[in-house]
Amino acid sequence: KAGRMGERCCAAVLRVLVLQAAWALSGGQVRYSVPEEAKAGTVVGRLAQDLGLEAGEAEARRLRLVAQGRRASVEVSGASGALLVSSRLDREELCGKSAPCALRLEVLLERPLRVFHVQLEVTDINDNVPIFPAARKNLSIAESSLPGSRFPLEGASDADIGANDAYGSHSPVGARRRNDGGRHLWTGTMDLVVILVLDANDNAPQFNQSVYKVQLPESAGVGTLVTRVNATDPDLGSNSEITFSATSFIPPSGRNVISINPNTGEIHLTAALDFEEVSVFDFRIEVKDQGTPPLSSHCSVELKVLDVNDNAPEVWVTSLSVPVPEDASVGTVVALLSVSDRDSGENGRVRCWVWPASPFGLEATFAGSYSLVLREALDRERVSEYEVEVRAEDGGAPALRASRGLRVPVSDVNDNAPAFAQAVYTVLARENNAAGAELARLWARDPDEAGNGRVSYSVWDGGVSVGGGAAGSSYVSVDAESGRLWALQPLDYEELQVLQFEVRAVDAGEPPLSGNATVQLFVLDENDNAPALLPPAGSAPEAGVVAAAEVVAKIRAVDADSGYNAWLRYELWEPRGKGPFRVGLYSGEVSTARALDEADGPRQRLLIVVRDHGEPARSATATLSVSLLEAAEAALAAGSSAATNVWLVVAICAVSSLFLLAVVLYGASRWAPRAAVLSGPGPTTLVCASEVGSWSYSQRHSRSLCVADGAAKSDLMVFSPNFPPPPPGPAPKDTQPEPSALLDTVTLSKRHLYPSSQRRKEQEREERGKEN
Structure with a gap:
């Protein structure tokens, strides 16, 4: 049998190993056919070529089968892209009696990802021998049998299909040997042995129908009645007593599914049905009488299993x-x-x-x-x-x-730029801060992950800078990882009041994305400058008769600080008590407090302290020497100074003209760039107030205020008329005036004069203010 099978397989391979179909126009499906029992390695079809792939493309794009369900027994060659038989193909095992026997395969192709569908039909070969239900059969023949009498035998069954089947799989055979219908003939045999010749039992039992067709749902339980077969025998006695039995099961597993009562002919289920495994059971029922010899007949039962929705997708x-x-x-x-x-x-x-x-x-x-x-x-x-x-x-x-x-x-893809929480950050820093001191912390959020969201910071010199046009990177730096903003050097308010620059945040994506934030750094003034005394303006007052409350000199001072720290007050430190002189608290004017008399002596030495309002306050001292002359000496001194005053006036006019021209030129050069920088949008940042007034620094509006005979101030000082200036108070008890910075001499007449009533009232008001 093995030799004959090999010859048939070779012939079948040479005959049918041809591509049966190319691409179907309706669904892009490749179809092949291969005979069962083809050897492993048999080429089913040139799959890669039929799919339109170039040489070597099948291996590069990983052409492969997608395994699913039961084993397909075929594989794709990685090198050639051909569809090969990988293991034994048995059509009867795969499909039973179903025809055609088609396997659906899925083929996967990567880069880009595509899926193809291949239908493989396994064709039948005549590889199964017709099988009789028994290798040996005993017949009992009555002696009264006439020549030509027929004795029914059980037919042979063949698992093949079509022409390879033995006359419909189970037709009765009237001879000892019978070939099946295939091209290669297989023969099944059954030995017939005559055991006994009996007296006439000349009537075989007969079924009331030759075929019983039954339908049962696959959910039918064990013990369910399938059907009942009926048969009769016209003989008498034991020759008419009949028994039933089931034979010739197709498929053979039906033997375990049903059983028949030998006496009643009732057929019951003995196992659960499964439509997905077997949808039709065919078997024969034999009825036999008890005669001698016994006679029998057969009928067929077809049990069709009905599908029940018992399988989930x-x-x-x-x-x-x-x-x-x-x-x-x-x-x-x-x-x-x-x-x-x-x-x-x-x-x-x-x-x-x-x-x-x-x-x-x-x-x-x-x-x-x-x-x-x-x-x-x-x-x-x-x-x-x-x-x-x-x-x-x-x-x-x-x-x-x-x-x-x-x-x-x-x-993640780098599709988000870092974004600061604020578009503009306002930072306040006191002057004289230590280099490296932290000014602020900036943080930008980037919702991307890994390198796309890792942010680094830097000061961008391309931003706008304010305060002398210096770049922000000259004064501050930012830590690349933490965003900590720190000072590179101590800040000096007198040099720099406002610094505006930009901080840039850049992520580590490819390409990198960035975001900017503007930082406005305001330097807060510290009281780090003491008042500076200016030289006296012009010569001393003319000698003459001095009345009470007459201004005899003026102390001038400026302070490089700003605001409270630059607001000066003047105090007469020596002599204390009821001296003949007093000083204006905020004007610095030295005037007589009363009429001078002989008791005041020929010379007075005044020690005047100039203090600012800083915390702690800083001060400077000026010493004023006042000489008292007789009236005749005063007249002589006045006459000698008259000529000098003429030249002095000429000199003052010339100097004033030059000074005015210089101020105009300086103001033009100073105002234009500052206006360009400070005219941009921005809120008022710092507003201060005190008991004597208020002042504010505004980025939008800025003015330069010149203190008389002093340096220009960049603070806009606005004093409110609602608050009267406080009375001059004594200097702190434990604070000693700083060493004298100015020494001036004033010569006055010694004539005794009394203050007028108007001046006396002003003097009294000032004295009451001091007491309060």
């Missing part, structure tokens, strides 16, 4: 391409899925969908095959991972469901 993931980049285009294939249901008809018709609603959807590519594709744009910063569930439901009643969960992570 099955979902397989055949390919998964994750993670999905967040900039993936709509229509990108994420996964390939295969869905099937072992039931038939509506019970096996499956519909699929994606749950919950997500940016993904299903597209049917072939019967039972789906692609999970991207339907909407992704944003990893909004959703970084999706839990997708593919659900399947069949059409049974009730419907059965199945699902398959997929985890689809989204990979």
